[in-house]
Amino acid sequence: xxxxxxxxxxxxxxxxHLQGNKIVAAIFRERRLRWPIQNNLSEILAKQKIHSVTRRxxxxxxxTDNGSLLIHLGMSGSLRLxxxxxxxxxxxxxxxxxxxxxxxxxxxxxxxxxxxxTSSDPLSHRLLKNLGPEPLSEQFTGEYLFxxxxxxxxxxxxxxxxxxxxxxxxxxxxxxxLFLSQIRPGLASGNVSAKRYERLADSIKxxxxxxxxxxxxxxxxxxxxxGQPGYFKQSLFVYDRAGKxxxxxxxxxxxxxxxxxxxxxxxxxxH
DNA sequence: AGTGCGGCCTGTCCGC
DNA sequence: TGCGGACAGGCCGCAC
Numbered sequence: 001x002x003x004x005x006x007x008x009x010x011x012x013x014x015x016x017h018l019q020g021n022k023i024v025a026a027i028f029r030e031r032r033l034r035w036p037i038q039n040n041l042s043e044i045l046a047k048q049k050i051h052s053v054t055r056r057x058x059x060x061x062x063x064t065d066n067g068s069l070l071i072h073l074g075m076s077g078s079l080r081l082x083x084x085x086x087x088x089x090x091x092x093x094x095x096x097x098x099x100x101x102x103x104x105x106x107x108x109x110x111x112x113x114x115x116x117x118t119s120s121d122p123l124s125h126r127l128l129k130n131l132g133p134e135p136l137s138e139q140f141t142g143e144y145l146f147x148x149x150x151x152x153x154x155x156x157x158x159x160x161x162x163x164x165x166x167x168x169x170x171x172x173x174x175x176x177x178l179f180l181s182q183i184r185p186g187l188a189s190g191n192v193s194a195k196r197y198e199r200l201a202d203s204i205k206x207x208x209x210x211x212x213x214x215x216x217x218x219x220x221x222x223x224x225x226x227g228q229p230g231y232f233k234q235s236l237f238v239y240d241r242a243g244k245x246x247x248x249x250x251x252x253x254x255x256x257x258x259x260x261x262x263x264x265x266x267x268x269x270x271h
Numbered sequence: 272a273g274t275g276c277g278g279c280c281t282g283t284c285c286g287c
Numbered sequence: 288t289g290c291g292g293a294c295a296g297g298c299c300g301c302a303c
Binding site: 032034074075076091108109110111112151152153154158259260 | 273274275276277279280281282
């Protein structure tokens with residue numbers, strides 16, 4: 001399940017192989033992702049040089065001669081760089097073949113991912129323009145969260161899972177960040193103090209940073225193996241730990257559904 | 272306007 | 288053992 005750290009790790013892994021090289025051909029086998037891939041994309045991409053590989057939220061942006069490719073991995077998507085591609089398997093939906101002989105292959109069993117082309121500024125694309133500030137940037141602060149949450153009634157976990165507030169924080173990291181900042185997930189976001197939001201912003205930065213470090217370690221060879229979930233599991237304090245003992249205080253972790261999402265917290269550490 | 276939920280998908284796991 | 292159903296996940300777009 002690619003979260004921001006895994007998307008960033010993927011980006012760092014593929015960037016050196018793409019940057020400055022040309023797309024020889026793009027092959028699409030399955031266009032029905034979250035949105036259908038536009039029909040003429042092969043023609044558009046052929047012979048284009050890739051200038052940069054960047055990230056905004058969970059989108060990877062390939063900037064080429066004539067525009068930008070916006071890649072989202074959804075929840076089961078992965079990008080692998082192959083030197084000797086075997087025949088594509090069931091869920092290998094598209095390939096970008098490079099002039100270096102290497103091939104970038106997208107796999108996504110659940111097809112929640114997406115692929116968009118834009119010929120104008122990618123950050124102005126409708127899917128990107130309203131995203132919140134990058135959580136690892138200086139613009140992302142406790143003060144920002146505090147201000148943004150005033151007069152809101154929705155629960156704080158839903159608040160930080162909204163990509164227009166914080167892009168890149170999914171269910172796992174929302175649970176973990178709330179644990180680290182000792183905040184109960186069910187609190188009304190509009191009632192939480194500025195001080196607690198300072199702590200929460202720090203926790204979000206911390207959990208994402210540590211996960212990027214671990215991803216960088218564990219997924220060092222993701223080019224060969226494909227990014228696998230589970231590498232961060234040992235570091236989790238609450239996610240998927242219902243009935244287990246809190247690593248901090250020894251009390252049993254609780255689980256419940258909140259806004260259709262599995263929610264975990266320590267009833268002793270979080271208030 | 273703010274909020275919550277349906278729907279998109281398939282692999283995995285559970286219970287009958 | 289086989290099968291159906293629940294569930295997981297991101298997140299847009301709709302409905303209230």
